[in-house]
Amino acid sequence: GQNIDQPTEMTATEGAIVQINCTYQTSGFNGLFWYQQHAGEAPTFLSYNVLDGLEEKGRFSSFLSRSKGYSYLLLKELQMKDSASYLCAVKDSNYQLIWGAGTKLIIKP
Amino acid sequence: IAGITQAPTSQILAAGRRMTLRCTQDMRHNAMYWYRQDLGLGLRLIHYSNTAGTTGKGEVPDGYSVSRANTDDFPLTLASAVPSQTSVYFCASSDSKEVNEQFFGPGTRLTVL
Numbered sequence: 001g002q003n004i005d006q007p008t009e010m011t012a013t014e015g016a017i018v019q020i021n022c023t024y025q026t027s028g029f030n031g032l033f034w035y036q037q038h039a040g041e042a043p044t045f046l047s048y049n050v051l052d053g054l055e056e057k058g059r060f061s062s063f064l065s066r067s068k069g070y071s072y073l074l075l076k077e078l079q080m081k082d083s084a085s086y087l088c089a090v091k092d093s094n095y096q097l098i099w100g101a102g103t104k105l106i107i108k109p
Numbered sequence: 110i111a112g113i114t115q116a117p118t119s120q121i122l123a124a125g126r127r128m129t130l131r132c133t134q135d136m137r138h139n140a141m142y143w144y145r146q147d148l149g150l151g152l153r154l155i156h157y158s159n160t161a162g163t164t165g166k167g168e169v170p171d172g173y174s175v176s177r178a179n180t181d182d183f184p185l186t187l188a189s190a191v192p193s194q195t196s197v198y199f200c201a202s203s204d205s206k207e208v209n210e211q212f213f214g215p216g217t218r219l220t221v222l
Contacts, residue, residue, distance in 0.1 A: 004151065031209060042199060042213035043152070087151070095206040096167065099144075099151030 002026045004100035006088050011106045012078055020073045020086050020103045028093020034062050034073045035087040037102065043087055047073070075105075083107045112136065113214035115200050121220045122190050130185045130217050132200030140203045141183040142211065143167075143175060145196040152199065158183055159206050190221045 003025045012018040024032070031050040035043035049055055049064035049071060061074040073086055085102040092098055113134045122128050134141065139160045144152040154167030158177040172194060174186045183202075187194055200214040 030207075033209070042215050044213070045210045048209045089152075096154055096157070097152075097211065099153070101149055101151045 002092065002098045004088055004090060004098055006100040006103045008101070009104045009106065011108060014078055014080060014107055014109050016078050017074065017076050018078060018105065020075070020105065022071045022073070022088035022100060024069050024071070024088070024090045024098075026090045026092045026098055029066060030091040030093070030095055032064055032071050033089045033091070033097065035089065037085045037087055039084070078107050080107050080109070113200055113202055113212055115214040115217050117217060118215070119218040121222065124191055124221055125189050128187045128190055128219070130198055130219070132183045132185070132214055133181050134202045134212075135181065136202060136212065137180060138202035138204050138212070139180070140206045141177065142201045143173070143183070143185045144199045144201065145169065146199060147196050155185065192221045195219060195221045
């Protein structure tokens with residue numbers, strides 16, 4: 001079966017750095033995505049990795065290791081507005097997105 | 110319209126009733142998707158359409174049907190609603206199934222009693 005695992009909840013302090021991990025087992029691989037979802041709102045796209053390595057975009061970076069079935073999202077200089085759920089998703093061999101349950105990130109002052 | 114719209118925003122429905130959730134996009138995207146999101150679970154694909162005139166079944170299609178008569182609209186119909194269909198429903202679109210980013214509508218919160 002297909003499976004995406006990520007921690008249910010994490011807590012971090014404003015101004016700090018947090019790393020959210022994601023491991024996956026899917027039938028085929030056509031890219032890994034991270035989305036942000038604030039409570040009561042729709043998911044919005046953050047990042048995309050298809051090759052191994054680190055992709056940096058401002059305060060957010062995403063890393064992929066295809067051989068290990070592993071990715072992480074790194075958030076730097078945390079702000080209160082970063083409190084949200086972070087969704088990991090993998091595009092499988094049929095180009096359909098398989099989603100993790102999401103990691104709820106709580107930022108404390 | 111800018112992006113994707115969904116209607117209604119929320120709905121309470123009696124079990125056994127028929128219900129259509131509407132989704133419209135103005136980005137001329139070829140691919141569209143319907144997901145449901147339940148607490149503790151990831152988004153689950155119900156149905157999708159790679160281009161106007163075609164549809165396909167996702168992970169959890171039972172009890173739902175879709176149509177794609179044109180590029181912009183992708184309605185989702187519950188023929189006879191059951192309480193297990195209580196969920197938040199998101200419509201999404203992308204330029205094609207291969208292109209990276211999916212854009213999401215604001216969601217419809219459906220409660221079936």
